[in-house]
Amino acid sequence: MLTEHEIEIRVRYQESDPMGFLHHTCYFIYFEMGRTELLRAAGGNYRQMEAEGQRVVVVDAECRYHRPARYDDWLRLRTAIVRTTPAKIEHRYELFRGEEKLATGRVVLAVVNAAGKVQPVPEWMQLQEK
């Protein structure tokens, strides 16, 4: 499976705070977009997974903010799968404005069924040994 992907994002006015900065919570929204598009680029689809009763939940999320993004900035987000276990998927995120790195993130996901019970990560979502 494809393990790395980039998207571009325009910072919305509504996402900007009284300092004129992208509010720190919005970085996690961008990370969610990044992994959705990585999955799509890999041939998968979260909406379809949900329709089939598989739900992906966040179990750990972290972001380190190096420099502020601002309203109307045009950003580039790099998403990579860095680790999979039978139960979890870990992504790493790097957000850039031009060549300047603004933030680094890490989100760990688990797959659960509609009843909330943890499921094995589907094999096709697992990182392959080289």
Add this chain to the structure above:
Amino acid sequence: MLTEHEIEIRVRYQESDPMGFLHHTCYFIYFEMGRTELLRAAGGNYRQMEAEGQRVVVVDAECRYHRPARYDDWLRLRTAIVRTTPAKIEHRYELFRGEEKLATGRVVLAVVNAAGKVQPVPEWMQLQEK
């Protein structure tokens, strides 16, 4: 059924825009809170309605903004049911900071079932003739 109710709301930092104002979209979030709490005060519960397969959807929403609310303001929202028909419920909203009126809203709701088909508004939600 109770037809009018008031709640108090603190403007969050995350809801504030680069002008330091409550972002205009957040007024509609407050209106949704207002009608949720009016319904609760009247003995009803949206979560339970949804669990029973009844869904309340917005068909029309409007807000007129008189004066800006700001980050950290302590506001008072008055919600009133002003009209019900067999198919729709209309609420009116007034948002205040102290005695100053900041905004006036109007939201029209319809009830649909899980398949999206419009349902009659439950009798207990109808305005009663006096």
Add this chain to the structure above:
Amino acid sequence: MLTEHEIEIRVRYQESDPMGFLHHTCYFIYFEMGRTELLRAAGGNYRQMEAEGQRVVVVDAECRYHRPARYDDWLRLRTAIVRTTPAKIEHRYELFRGEEKLATGRVVLAVVNAAGKVQPVPEWMQLQEK
């Protein structure tokens, strides 16, 4: 000045509600994106206007919801300036999924200075007589 513009938008997971629908408040966020991009396509820039002390505030906003948008839908938003007066600018919005119209909006803006005093709408933002 250019008076009509279209953008495309992917519905984010974070914007979707427990019914799986795009939350009704997010339509207004999309409208704001629409007018930002119309202005950019016309050679203007909101960020620069703000930096120069001109602020654009919403004085009236309305949306009529015809059919729900859903998580992961790929939408098309058409934004048009329909009326300008010395003090206000009115945009009209139409949101589509394919050929299906999902919502129709209308937002009226005013320009204020940093002190909140209403300013004349800059001439270059005025609709021209034909």
Add this chain to the structure above:
Amino acid sequence: MLTEHEIEIRVRYQESDPMGFLHHTCYFIYFEMGRTELLRAAGGNYRQMEAEGQRVVVVDAECRYHRPARYDDWLRLRTAIVRTTPAKIEHRYELFRGEEKLATGRVVLAVVNAAGKVQPVPEWMQLQEK
């Protein structure tokens, strides 16, 4: 200075995702509310700090999600200052539904001036040696 504080929060419909869960990004919004109210309870005020040119920025944020919060849940958030250095303030957050712990968070803040330059954390915000 007061170093611990609790607030109660009702999960909004708009904050809930297609799984019916509080979206994972909203926990960070709650954390921001928690530290705002801790500061207020301690006699301080973020809005006033900003008006005086001091800005508080997030440099690191993490949340571990133990169990999902749901739409309309009534939650309790405990915020504590756990560490201060000359340049940073670290808060810890615990989110509860009744006695059940739903999430644990950690956010590190820095104080910057209007030009973005890091400032010493004001002495009154420092944890005191016992």
